[in-house]
Amino acid sequence: MKTAKYLLPFVAAALLGACSTVGGMPRGQQTADYKIEAAGGVQAEVGRSAANSSYRYGFGIRLKNAPRVASVKIERTRGGELGVVFDDSRHPTTATKAWQRHADGTRSYLYNNGDGTFDWIGQTAARKLTPQQAPWLYQAGTTHQQYRITIRDLQGRETVLVQDTAIPPEQKQAILQLWRTPSRSR
Secondary structure, three states: OOOEEEEOHHHHHHHHHHHOOHHHOOOOOEOOOEEEEEEEEEEEEEOOOHHHOEEEEEEEEEEOOOOOOOEEEEEEEEOOOOEEEEEOOOOOOOOOOOOEEOOOOOEEEEEEOOOOOEEEEEEOOOEEOOOOOOHHHHOOOOEEEEEEEEEEOOOOOEEEEEEEEEEOHHHHHHHHHHOOOOOOOO
8 A cells, every 4th residue: 555645735834834824824933043934734644544644743943043953842732632742852953864763753854945044844753643643633623732842052042932833624624535535445
């Protein structure tokens, strides 16, 4: 069975679009040193059923003044299972060519934008798209989540940004519709 990788338009809408005001999407929080480019966007790998499909939440932070940071810790503070969803403080992200995989199933890398800035890109551990592991997918209406993102620079200074996100019903239906095609079943 071949797995279809499906990057939801939500990634553009809520990850990158966290900077947009169109449709009520939250703006990407920023300081002089960092900008949240992506927070809580969903990357799904869709198989023949929910149990054979997985997803990861994705995050992107523009590093305006440095090619890397000492660590990034991301905690969900509202809308779903609360707690730490990403923390690279024990093994800071240094990879620039491919995913740096962490023991807890998370992964991250640094992307060189070519203009003197870098993006820190991170994803949570993979979870199944079942009602038990992805309840937000099966709930009516827009799912609202909030993340506290703590960035520690190489000098040990911490910056905390709180980022709201939203997963609209249309994005949920885009995934669910993939199982409704004749070649797929739930």
